[in-house]
Amino acid sequence: MEKPSNLLLKLARRLFENPDKQEEFIDALVAPQPFNPCILWCQNRPNNLPFFIESPISWQPSFVDRLPLGEKPGQHSLHHQGYFYCLDFSSVFAASILLTIPQSVKLVFDMCAAPGGKSIFAWQALHPELIICNEVIGKRLGMLISNLKRCHISPSFVVNRDSSIFAEHMPLSSNLVLVDAPCTGQSLLAKGEKAPGCFHPTAINKSANRQKRIIANSAKLVAPQGYLAYMTCTYSPEENEQVCEWFLSRFPQFQAIKINHLEEYQSHLTTIPCYRLFPQDRLGAGAFTILFQNTDEGQFKEIEQDIFQNLGIIHKL
Template sequence: MPQPVKLILDMCAAPGGKSIFAWKTLNPELLLCKEVIGKHMGMLISNLKRCQIQPSVATNVDSKIFAEKMPQTANLVIVDAACTGQSLLAKGDKAPGGFHPVTINSNANRQKIILANSAKIVARPGYLAYMTCTYSTAENEQVSEWLLSKFPEFQPVTVPHLAKHRSRLTAIPCYRMWPQDKLGTGVFTVLFQNTSNGERNQLLPDLLDLARFMYL
C-alpha cells in the first residue's frame, strides 16, 4: 500500500485476528473494529488489549452509519463477511442448512449490503478486502461480480503470491484456498481498489479524538 495508512476499518472484526494482523503489518494511525454481534465484543476487546493494539476502537455501530458519517476515509476496509460457513465440514463440524438455497441467498444479500456500505467508506485510492469461509459461488464470485457492477470505480487487484489459487469460476482475479491445499478448511478472498479520482476525506483528527475516549 504505497500511501501512508491513516485508517483501517475491520467491518466484521471479532475475534480480532485480522484486525491485529492488519495493524501489525500496515501500522495505521487508527484501527476501527466493528462487530455487530454484541456477545462477541468482549472477545474482540480482550484480544486487542492483550496484543496492545493502540490506538484502536471497538464498536458495534451499523455499517450503514459508517457509510453515512465517514465516506471515503479508510485506506483499507476488511470485510470477512458472515456466510453459510460451509467450510466447517472440513473441520468435522456440522453445517446445518449451510447448503440450502434459501440460506445461501439470505447470506449473499446480507454480504451485498455490507459490501455496498464498505465501498462507500474506502478512500481514494484505498482498498477493500472481501473474504468468506464458504464454498458457495453465490456468496463468493457472484457477490464480487455484483460489487463491480454497482461500484465501477472499484477494480479487482491481482495478488501474485496467490496465483496458483485463482478461482476458475469467474474472470475476476479472486482466490480460493481449498482444504486439500492444507491452508485451512476453505477460504475465498478478493481485493478491490477504489480507482476514482480525488482526495480522501480528512476525518482522522476527529476519529483520533474519539479513540481517546474509547481507548483499548
C-alpha cells in the same frame, strides 16, 4: 464415513468438473482431518522459541508461523502475554492480499471484526496510524476487545454499529476497509465443527444478500485510491464470485487487483482476479479472498473528532 448430503454433492459438482476433485472436496468435509496450528506474532519472537516451526509456504508472511500437528499454542504462557494470536492458516491465506498494499496507511476500518484476527493481521502488516474495529453482534464484542487488549493493538477503537451508519458518517475516510463477511460458514465442516443448513439455497441466498449490503456500505468508506478487502470462509459461488461480480457492476470505480503471490489459487469460476483455498489443499479449512481498489482521484476525508462520539466507541486502546 458419513454419507454426503445431496446439497453437498450438488455444490461439489458446481465447484469442480473433475470427479476426483469432487470426491477430494467431499472427503475433506465428511471425514475432516486436523490442520497444522498457526500463530501470528504480535511481538518480536523470543530467541528461544517454545515450538518447532514448519517450513514456510512461499507466500507466508514473516510474522506468521505454522506449527506441527498436535501443538496447542493457545495454552502457552506467551499466548496469555499477548506475544501471538492463534488462527487458522486459511485466514492467513485470505489476509495475505493485504501484503500488496503500500504501507503508508493512515486508517484501517474492519467492518466485521470479531474475533479480531484480520484486524491483528492488518495492524501487523500495515502499521496503520489507527484501526477501527466494528462488530455489529453485541455478544461477540467481549472476545474482540479481549484479543485486541491482549495483543496490544494500539491505537484502536472498537465500535458496535450497522454498516449503514459508517457509510453515512465516514465517507471516503479509510485507506483500507476489511470485510470478512458473515457467511454460511461451510468451511467449519472441514474443522470437524457443525454448520447446520449451510448448503441450503435459502441460507446461501440470505447470506449473499446480507454480504451485498455490507460490501456496498463498506465501499462508501473507501478513500480515493484506497482498498477494499472482501473475504469469506465458505465455498458457495453465490457468496463469493457472484457477490464480487455484483459489486463491480454497481461500483464501477473499483477494480479487482491481481495478487501475484496467489496466482496459482485463482478461482476458475470467474475471470475476476480472486482466490480460493480448498480444504483438500491441506493448508486450512478453506477461504475466498479478493482485493479491490477505488480508482477515483482525489483526497480522503479527515474524520471529525466528534464523529467518534456519535458512533459511540465501546473501547479505546
